[in-house]
Amino acid sequence: MIERDIARLERSLELLARAIVYPTTPPIAEQITSRLHDETASPRVAPAWALAGVAMTGLIVLIAALVSTVSPLRDAVADVLDRVNIFEADEPSSSITRDIEGFPVSLNAAEDALGFEILRPAYPKGATIDELLLQEFGEVRVAVLFVEHPVFESFALFQTNATVGKGLSSTAQAEAVEGFHEDAFWLRGLRIVQYQGSDGEVLEESIRATEANTLVWEQDGRVFRLEGNLSLEDAVLIARSLR
Amino acid sequence: MSVRDPEEEQTLIARARSGDAQAFQGLVEIYEQQVFRAAFLVLHDADEARDVAQETFMRGYKAMSRFKDEQPFRPWILKIAVNQALTTLRQIQRRRERRVKTSVAEVDYTIDEALIDRERAASLIAALNQMKEKERIVIYLKYFMDLSEKELSHYLGCAQGTVKSRLHRALAKLRKVVVDDYPQLLEEQK
Numbered sequence: 001m002i003e004r005d006i007a008r009l010e011r012s013l014e015l016l017a018r019a020i021v022y023p024t025t026p027p028i029a030e031q032i033t034s035r036l037h038d039e040t041a042s043p044r045v046a047p048a049w050a051l052a053g054v055a056m057t058g059l060i061v062l063i064a065a066l067v068s069t070v071s072p073l074r075d076a077v078a079d080v081l082d083r084v085n086i087f088e089a090d091e092p093s094s095s096i097t098r099d100i101e102g103f104p105v106s107l108n109a110a111e112d113a114l115g116f117e118i119l120r121p122a123y124p125k126g127a128t129i130d131e132l133l134l135q136e137f138g139e140v141r142v143a144v145l146f147v148e149h150p151v152f153e154s155f156a157l158f159q160t161n162a163t164v165g166k167g168l169s170s171t172a173q174a175e176a177v178e179g180f181h182e183d184a185f186w187l188r189g190l191r192i193v194q195y196q197g198s199d200g201e202v203l204e205e206s207i208r209a210t211e212a213n214t215l216v217w218e219q220d221g222r223v224f225r226l227e228g229n230l231s232l233e234d235a236v237l238i239a240r241s242l243r
Numbered sequence: 244m245s246v247r248d249p250e251e252e253q254t255l256i257a258r259a260r261s262g263d264a265q266a267f268q269g270l271v272e273i274y275e276q277q278v279f280r281a282a283f284l285v286l287h288d289a290d291e292a293r294d295v296a297q298e299t300f301m302r303g304y305k306a307m308s309r310f311k312d313e314q315p316f317r318p319w320i321l322k323i324a325v326n327q328a329l330t331t332l333r334q335i336q337r338r339r340e341r342r343v344k345t346s347v348a349e350v351d352y353t354i355d356e357a358l359i360d361r362e363r364a365a366s367l368i369a370a371l372n373q374m375k376e377k378e379r380i381v382i383y384l385k386y387f388m389d390l391s392e393k394e395l396s397h398y399l400g401c402a403q404g405t406v407k408s409r410l411h412r413a414l415a416k417l418r419k420v421v422v423d424d425y426p427q428l429l430e431e432q433k
Contacts, residue, residue: 012359221330
């Protein structure tokens, strides 16, 4: 019965797919030609230097010494690396907050605000969501799950579809982590976390400092961050258990 | 250039990876229609879909150095397009500058009624719009964009066997929506 229904639906989908008369495709190639010409005519940070480190050594520490203070350069670096941007920065000043701020919401409210399903960890077994916060920085929204366990280290899981920047101080390290479909990095040491709006501008109000071990990775157009006193092995197990 | 010539495409990809903008434009010419249509399926709006298509190719160009040799180009560029379209959709919903068209009456597709009658098409589109985003996208990619299971496995980042189960799960969810709200879709089409 169910399989028969599904077969009928498949047939209807195939018919609908053939029946839709799409609007005429606009001359996108022409517009791209013009935009690429404009881009190549203006000075840019070359992607090759930024990405070679990931591919060749598995270790990425991007050199952009003025990045935390010179906005155009910081934005240029961010532009190169898609949704997870890691750059070298000055030591965060003591005035930068280390608190994870937001307002408590229900899971449904967070999903409505973000427009996607919030994933939860199935590992470690017995872990519970202690609190869910929604952070809002301009147009950017971030869900933060605080996860507790009777014996396991507690941790925070951040989920967003915004671009996340990590500014590493001289004592911080970032290593590429293998085994993820998209980019993943393991970060340690003092650093700043920040978000960017859709126009690429850094949202100053989102800047926060942290020293907690962090696994950050991209998945299906979203950025996930696991933050806490976790080992890399446990962080990877938690990341792979998200449902 | 609209017909896919695999050898020529591979040449264009190799040149584009090394920063050849002209080669990348060749890829845009091959895929502009598919990218535009994928965005249109998500957004139901030709102007928004055009903007998303442009942004998709600009992001794709910047990300070409990360493109891996062994992966097919089509699911890669469609993934950028769908993610970009979903981001745009959320921005529209958040800004509430205008309501996103999701109901049967509002989705103004032009339908070839020789293939499927208008009411049936509208009900099916409405049922799809009631599904979760990621389930709906899998169906769009398989049935509307005609991605193979291999291409879908690259898009979804999973094994081909998992693609079958993801598709079946999505279709089962669609069936549930249809049973609840559009049972006429399960009647044999005349």
